[in-house]
Amino acid sequence: MINTVYQLVAPRRFEIKYSDIDLNNNKVIVRPTYxxxxxxxxxxxxxxxxxxILRKKLPMALIHEAIGEVVRDPSGNFKTGELVVMVPNTPVEEDDIIAENYLRSSKFRASGFDGFMQEYVEITPDRLVRLPQDIDRTVAAFTEIVSVSVHAIGRFDKIAHKRRNVIGIxxxxxxxxxxxxxxxxxxxxxxxxxxGVNPDKLQDFTFxxxxxxxxxxxxxxxxxxxFExxxxxxxxxxxxxxxxxINxxxxxxxxxVSEYPVPINTRMVLEKGLRIFGSSRSGVADFEKTVALYKSNPEIINYLSNIVGAVVPVRTIEDMKKAFEMDIQKAFGKTIMMWDK
Ligand SMILES: NC(=O)C1=CN([C@@H]2O[C@H](COP(=O)(O)OP(=O)(O)OC[C@H]3O[C@@H](n4cnc5c(N)ncnc54)[C@H](OP(=O)(O)O)[C@@H]3O)[C@@H](O)[C@H]2O)C=CC1
Ligand SMILES: O=C(CO)[C@H](O)[C@H](O)COP(=O)(O)O
Ligand SMILES: [Zn+2]
Incomplete structure (x- = not known):
């Protein structure tokens, strides 16, 4: 089966690549939608x-935050038409101690191999998490970044001492x-x-x-x-x-994420006996926890809908460029591509 992949080949330049999807394996085919x-x-x-880095990673299809509909699942886990969120982290080994998103061997879509800007995504069933069919799809589209927060809060709970009277973000x-x-x-x-630095944005943190x-x-x-x-x-x-x-x-x-090393006041880190830890990306368990929280606390979806920014219908490469350029100009919020490929 022929697939169309929309790769970034150079800054601000997308091009089409055709690839072949082998239907004789156990992989699921998903049609990305948002x-x-x-x-x-x-x-x-x-x-x-x-x-x-650009020389090493491009050409590459961008986007690691996406949902889609199952087109075909030979493994029998998912029905045709089911709504799923796709997990970009792709581990190749298991470890008892190190989480899948920290294994140096893991691959991550849109950071080394093709992301979700494709007509169809070929993916193993363990990288898919079922979503409620009636969920607001513009919100569900950015479940990946949400799962990063859920992952970091889970690690905070394990690492931070138990006096939690006041937390700062x-x-x-x-x-x-x-x-x-x-x-x-x-x-x-x-x-x-x-x-924060923007009084307008701070007003949205009503809770x-x-x-x-x-x-x-x-x-x-x-x-x-x-949390930084x-x-x-x-x-x-x-x-x-x-x-x-901080106390x-x-x-x-x-x-x-910073492109450059960041000088920090280590003297005061020592004097205050602080713990500093980093969190990057997330794994399937974090996506599952996120979707469970969407279901148990439906008000979360309403809060998240406040940061849905431009929703751009995308059919052509021009539309893709338009969405990325609009995202650069935005004041606040997530830019969503309604993917109609
Ligand atoms: N660890 C991970 O896995 C992930 C990391 N990220 C990274 O997290 C970072 C934030 O992402 P995102 O929220 O989407 O980006 P945004 O640009 O939406 O948010 C950053 C915000 O911080 C504000 N800001 C700037 N300086 C300060 C300051 N000194 N104190 C407080 N606030 C400040 C910015 O204001 P202004 O715009 O006015 O400068 C902006 O509102 C990025 O580096 C992103 O790549 C994102 C996803 C996952
Ligand atoms: O956004 C992220 C996760 O959601 C991470 O910041 C991203 O994966 C970092 O990857 P890269 O090295 O390609 O910037
Ligand atoms: Zn991201």
Whole structure:
């Protein structure tokens, strides 16, 4: 069966590649329907990664946040037409200790091999998680980034000491918002403070106990633990500010991606006895937990719908470019491609 793959071949340039899908194996064929753009896709699209990385990884189909409909499943796990979220992490070995998303051997779609910008996706059944048929598909499209937050909150629960009176989240963008929604759902008794740079965006964190612009944090504000959801050029400032405001022996969970090494105030990390841990990506168990939380706490979907940005119907390569360019211009929210290929 011939498949059409839409690869990024150079910054801001998509081209079509035809590939053959072998129907004589146990893989599931999924037709992607709603795709969501991540900052990681933008770093490839705009050519913001190191030239050597771009040379190594392109051409490559972008997008690792997507849902779709099952077209064919020879394994018998899924019915034709079922709505599924696709897990981009693709492990090739198992480990008793190291999670699938941290195994150096694991592959990740749209970061080394083709992502979901394809007419059909060939995928093993263990990489699919069933979604409620009536879920808001524009929200479900970005379940992958949601599962990253759920994964990081789970690790926080294992690593951070038990005094959790006040938690701070730095970053008033998508990841900060998603992490805040899930943290409040999972730890309703804990006070949640949000630290950002945009008063407009901070207004959307209606469920938080307080919001602060980072230039005007009162001296007496103290937090027990923190999540950094900023990334990029703002990473260092955010991490160092967390170090200033966190109580001794607190835990800092870093999620933001930076292209460059970030200098941090290690003297104060030592003096306060802080724990700093990083989280990247997620595995099937995190997706399953995320979908279970969607079902048990349906208000989550309403909160997440606040960050659905432009929803762009995509049929042509011009439409793909339009969606990526609109995403660059956006003020806030996730850009969704309604994939009609
Ligand atoms: N670990 C993982 O697996 C994942 C990591 N990420 C990464 O997380 C980061 C955030 O992603 P996302 O939320 O989608 O991006 P956004 O751009 O939506 O969010 C970042 C937000 O932080 C704000 N900000 C900038 N400087 C500061 C500061 N000093 N203190 C507090 N807030 C600040 C930005 O404001 P402004 O826009 O005005 O600068 C923006 O609102 C990115 O680096 C992304 O690649 C994303 C998904 C998964
Ligand atoms: O967005 C992410 C997960 O959702 C990660 O930041 C992304 O996977 C990092 O990959 P890359 O090295 O290709 O930027
Ligand atoms: Zn991502």
């Amino acid at each position: 795709l969501s753009i991540c900052n990681a896709d933008q770093r490839y699209y705009q050519g913001l990664r190191d030239a050597e 730095w970053g008033d963008g998508n990841l900060g918002y998603i992490t805040a929604v899930f943290f409040k759902t999972m730890f309703p008794e804990t006070k949640l403070y949000i630290f 938080a106990d307080a919001t602060f612009t980072v230039e005007h944090i009162p001296e007496d504000v103290k937090i027990d633990h923190a 959801c900023v990334g990029g050029a703002g990473s260092g400032k955010a991490i160092n500010q967390i170090i200033d405001y 001794p022996e607190g835990t800092i969970s870093i999620l933001g």
